[in-house]
Amino acid sequence: xxxxxxxxxxxxxxxxxxxxxxxxxxxxxxxxxxxxxxxxxxxxxxxxxxxxxxxxxxxxxxxxxxxxxxxxxxxxxxxxxxxxxxxxxxxxxxxxxxxxxxxxxxxxxxxxxxxxxxxxxxxxxxxxxxxxxxxxxxxxxxxxxxxxxxxxxxxxxxxxxxxxxxxxxxxxxxxxxxxxxxxxxxxxxxxxxxxxxxxxxxxxxxxxxxxxxxxxxxxxxxxxxxxxxxxxxxxxxxxxxxxxxxxxxxxxxxxxxxx
Amino acid sequence: xxxxxxxxxxxxxxxxxxxxxxxxxxxxxxxxxxxxxxxxxxxxxxxxxxxxxxxxxxxxxxxxxxxxxxxxxxxxxxxxxxxxxxxxxxxxxxxxxxxxxxxxxxxxxxxxxxxxxxxxxxxxxxxxxxxxxxxxxxxxxxxxxxxxxxxxxxxxxxxxxxxxxxxxxxxxxxxxxxxxxxxxxxxxxxxxxxxxxxxxxxxxxxxxxxxxxxxxxxxxxxxxxxxxxxxxxxxxxxxxxxxxxxxxxxxxxxxxxxxxxxxxxxxxxxxxxxxxxxxxxxxxxxxxxxxxxxxxxxxxxxxxxxxxxxxxxxxxxxxxxxxxxxxxxxxxxxxxxxxxxxxxxxxxxxxxxxxxxxxxxxx
Numbered sequence: 001x002x003x004x005x006x007x008x009x010x011x012x013x014x015x016x017x018x019x020x021x022x023x024x025x026x027x028x029x030x031x032x033x034x035x036x037x038x039x040x041x042x043x044x045x046x047x048x049x050x051x052x053x054x055x056x057x058x059x060x061x062x063x064x065x066x067x068x069x070x071x072x073x074x075x076x077x078x079x080x081x082x083x084x085x086x087x088x089x090x091x092x093x094x095x096x097x098x099x100x101x102x103x104x105x106x107x108x109x110x111x112x113x114x115x116x117x118x119x120x121x122x123x124x125x126x127x128x129x130x131x132x133x134x135x136x137x138x139x140x141x142x143x144x145x146x147x148x149x150x151x152x153x154x155x156x157x158x159x160x161x162x163x164x165x166x167x168x169x170x171x172x173x174x175x176x177x178x179x180x181x182x183x184x185x186x187x188x189x190x191x192x193x194x195x196x197x198x199x200x201x202x203x204x205x206x207x208x209x210x211x212x213x214x215x216x217x218x219x220x221x222x223x224x225x226x227x228x229x230x231x232x233x234x235x236x237x238x239x240x241x242x243x244x245x246x247x248x249x250x251x252x253x254x255x256x257x258x259x
Numbered sequence: 260x261x262x263x264x265x266x267x268x269x270x271x272x273x274x275x276x277x278x279x280x281x282x283x284x285x286x287x288x289x290x291x292x293x294x295x296x297x298x299x300x301x302x303x304x305x306x307x308x309x310x311x312x313x314x315x316x317x318x319x320x321x322x323x324x325x326x327x328x329x330x331x332x333x334x335x336x337x338x339x340x341x342x343x344x345x346x347x348x349x350x351x352x353x354x355x356x357x358x359x360x361x362x363x364x365x366x367x368x369x370x371x372x373x374x375x376x377x378x379x380x381x382x383x384x385x386x387x388x389x390x391x392x393x394x395x396x397x398x399x400x401x402x403x404x405x406x407x408x409x410x411x412x413x414x415x416x417x418x419x420x421x422x423x424x425x426x427x428x429x430x431x432x433x434x435x436x437x438x439x440x441x442x443x444x445x446x447x448x449x450x451x452x453x454x455x456x457x458x459x460x461x462x463x464x465x466x467x468x469x470x471x472x473x474x475x476x477x478x479x480x481x482x483x484x485x486x487x488x489x490x491x492x493x494x495x496x497x498x499x500x501x502x503x504x505x506x507x508x509x510x511x512x513x514x515x516x517x518x519x520x521x522x523x524x525x526x527x528x529x530x531x532x533x534x535x536x537x538x539x540x541x542x543x544x545x546x547x548x549x550x551x552x553x554x555x556x557x558x559x560x561x562x563x564x565x566x567x568x569x570x571x572x573x574x575x576x577x578x579x580x581x582x583x584x585x586x587x588x589x590x591x592x593x594x595x596x597x598x599x600x601x602x603x604x605x606x607x608x609x610x611x612x613x614x615x616x617x618x619x620x621x622x
Contacts, residue, residue, distance in 0.1 A: 017435055095413060096406055127403035127415055134407040139483040143396050156483075160396050163271060169483035221412025221447035225429060228440045236594055239585065239603020246611035249583060250619060252599045254457040256581055258503060258527060258560050259619060 001052060001171075003045045004106050005079060006116040006128070007061045008035040009070035022217060023224040024092045027064055034073035037117025037177075039184035044147050044177050045115050046078030046185075052149070056080050058109055062090060062101055068200060075195035076187040082200040083109065089205055092217025099131035101215060104208040106136065113154060114174045118143055129176040139169035145180040261388035261426075262315070263290040264381060266297070266374055266401065267308065268393040271487070275304060277619075278393040280311040280461035282454060285420050287312050287464060289428050290388045295381060297374035300470055312464030317381055317471050319372065372475040373482060375404045380475045382409055382449050389428045389445075391420070394453040402453045411448025418458050428452065496530050498547055503529030504558040504579070506549055508572075509536040510565020510586055510605050517542045519609045520564055526616045532556065534566045549575040564605040568593025585609070 011017050012031040020026045042059065049055035059074035061067050062085035071082035085105055093101070106114055114136075119126035133140030144156035144167070154175060156167040187195075205212055213219060239245035253259045263286040267279045279294075286292035294313040296304065299321040308316055378390060378401065390405065392398040394416045406413035417430035423444055430452050432441045445451070498504065505524035511517050517537070524531045533543030535550050549556055551571040561579035566572060568584070568591055576582075577596065584597035585605045594600040601608060 011435075017438075095403075095415075096410075099407070126399055127406070127413060130400040130403035131407050134404040134480070137480050139481045140400060141483050142400050158396065163487050166486045166488065167483045168486070169481065173483070221406075221410075221445060222414055222443050223446045224441055224443045225423075226442040227434075228442075229438065230440050235597060236589070236600035236602060239601040239608050242603065242607040242611040245585075245601045245603055245608045246615040249585075249599065249601060249608075249612055250615045252583065253527070253560070253616075254619070256560070257457070258581075259457075259616065 001048075001055045001112045002110055003048060003055060003057045004109055004111045004114045005038070005041050005045045005057060005059050005074060006102060006114065006132075007038040007042070007059050007070045007074045008117075009033070009061065009063050009067035010035045019227055022092065023227060024217065027066070032066060032069065034070040035117060037119060037179060038070070038074070039077060039117075040177050040179050040181050041115045041117045042074045042077040042079055043184040044175075044181055045113075047182065048113070048147070048149055049078070058083060060102065060105055060109070061085070062093075062098065062105075064091075071200055072195055075198045075200075076192045077184060078191070079198075081198055084200055084202045085205075085208065086202050087205040087212070089212035089216045092220060093215050094220040094222050095127050095131060096221060097215040097219060099128050099135055101205070101208065101210060102128065103132050103135040104210055105203065106132070108203075108208060112171045113149070114172075115147070116174070116176045118176045118178050126176075129174050133174040136172070136174070138172045138174055140174045140176075141167045141169055142176045144175055144177050147175055147177055147181060261290045262293045262385050264293050264295050264317075264378065264385070264387045264390045265313075266378060266390070266392045266398065267294050267304075268395065268398065269296075269298075269304075273298070273301065273304065275307045276393070276456075277461060278395075278454075278456035280307070281456065281459040282391045282393060283308065283311040283313055284459050284462045284464075285454060286389075286391055289420065289422050289426075291315075293317065293385070293387070294468065295374075295378060297372075297377055299472075305468060305470060309466050309468045310463055311461055312466045313468045314466050315471065316468045317377070317473050319377060320472050320474060372477040374401045375408070376475045376478050377473065378405050379408050379478075380473065387449060388426070389420075389450040389452060392451070392453045394455050398453055402451050406448075406451045409448050409451070411451050412445035413451045413453075414443055414445060415453045417452050417454045420452060420454060420458070495525065496528075498530045498532055498549075498554055499556060501530035501556065501558050503527050503560045503562070504532050504549070504556050504576070505529050505562040505564070506532040506534065506566060506576070507537050507542065507564045507605070508534035508566035509540075510567075511537065511542065512565070512606055514540075514542050516606050516609075519613060520605075523562075523609055523613050523616070526613060526620070527560075527562070529558075529560070529562070534572050535569075551575060563593050563597070564609060566593055567591040568596060 009032045012033045018026045045057045057079045059079040059082045116129045130140045141156040143158045146157040148155040154173045265282040265286050268276045283292045293315045294308045296318040300318040392402045414430040419431040423429040434441050507520045521531050532547050532549045538548035551574040555575045557578045559580045561582045563584045582597045583599045584593045585601045
């Protein structure tokens with residue numbers, strides 16, 4: 001059984017992020033790490049691997065050369081090998097183009113299960129998993145709080161706030177797991193040291209058979225017009241008018257999705 | 260004016276969600292709002308959507324499951340054509356709408372058409388100015404698949420959508436934990452935009468919608484089967500497992516005022532807790548005391564009312580993800596922890612808040 005885990009290299013401290021001339025995030029100027037939610041994906045992959053024989057876990061990423069660090073973290077957490085899609089033409093890819101590249105890489109690797117985190121800290125589009133499923137014509141089980149496998153099927157549970165859903169699909173399938181799925185382990189020193197000797201392959205777009213005209217900033221289907229930094233809302237407001245205060249609190253609760 | 264498709268987000272019993280009405284309000288800024296229902300439409304649904312300005316409603320025929328395959332086999336030539344506009348009166352009330360068939364949704368080509376199939380069909384048929392979908396578990400997946408099928412650009416989790424200079428919608432997203440606002444437009448295909456439920460307040464705008472029933476062939480892509488079990492939720496969750504905790508302290512003033520706080524907790528679906536003082540005064544049971552000598556809680560929302568936030572109290576709640584505090588002492592330490600602090604009298608603000616929450620929940 002082959003499991004592909006999607007990983008992403010994201011800025012470590014959001015406060016340090018700056019934007020380049022073309023309104024893309026300047027990833028070279030900021031310290032990055034493995035995306036938190038991807039740690040949960042790697043954890044789930046290793047848990048599946050622990051329960052079954054002959055499981056191979058491949059961590060897959062695309063991004064600038066620094067993104068290899070995210071792969072190393074994933075290898076330390078238990079992935080067996082890494083694949084890095086590295087190409088200058090990938091700069092500024094939008095979500096559909098990202099899914100195009102990742103789908104090609106997954107097809108080339110072969111897979112029974114693709115496990116992803118739900119949303120990245122930097123983009124938070126959370127649409128790459130279902131896009132990948134659409135391109136690969138496989139089912140998608142998104143936002144799973146629990147993941148399990150049967151012989152040829154993958155099982156997931158999710159809670160949409162009002163009901164608990166149990167999802168089942170035949171493999172191959174795409175799954176995205178939430179941070180409620182199980183705490184990722186803290187890698188032992190031996191695992192970190194061993195990760196340095198695990199294989200990382202680097203693929204270019206040409207090797208994946210993708211025309212560079214279909215990816216990158218120039219092929220993006222969305223364009224960023226403007227980026228602004230909103231004034232932070234004052235954390236403490238006056239409550240001398242109870243009605244206004246109630247509206248302010250209700251707005252805050254709605255914004256944070258408690259209502 | 261070009262049409263703007265909005266996917267109607269519904270409860271499991273078929274009731275229209277508030278967010279669906281908010282989408283219609285946003286759609287009205289961009290063009291002619293059209294509601295798309297991934298199931299049959301009953302009079303109640305048509306009435307609600309009309310109340311919020313839907314000029315047209317596209318829905319699936321009743322019991323798409325068993326019949327559609329038979330009918331499409333019998334009359335293949337009319338299978339994918341839009342049936343003419345029917346009067347809304349002719350549509351009868353259906354059984355509780357199966358949003359996702361819980362009993363035996365099968366995978367593969369013999370399943371019912373999904374929302375993606377329906378929207379894909381309508382996008383080609385109507386060439387809308389935009390497709391708006393509520394950002395949720397299902398909405399996000401529908402939007403993602405739709406964008407790939409249409410080869411369109413997609414913008415997710417928009418907190419605001421407004422018409423741009425050349426009438427292309429501009430969507431505003433919060434990025435990097437809300438520290439930046441990014442305004443983007445879609446430059447290829449029909450814009451697919453998922454909108455956060457809180458992006459707009461539904462504004463009534465009376466319209467008499469024309470109802471169209473559409474027959475769509477399900478796509479051959481396999482979909483996971485979904486067995487949905489309604490989770491039995493206790494009215495009030497246990498304190499140490501609660502997602503939302505509403506806590507009161509000395510500032511609440513009396514046992515009677517604490518009852519209002521409990522009602523706010525019920526309206527939010529949260530647990531009631533008290534500070535050391537509140538427990539000592541008997542306003543809350545001893546086991547609901549949060550702090551060093553009581554329970555430790557890790558909720559997503561900790562709502563502290565009339566609590567100063569002494570060290571022993573903070574020890575029990577500082578792991579809370581979001582803290583909202585109401586208190587009348589600007590020097591109270593709880594305000595250092597609070598994501599939102601309100602300086603005022605909790606006894607007057609809580610009843611107003613309760614009314615506001617009930618008002619918002621009732622659409």
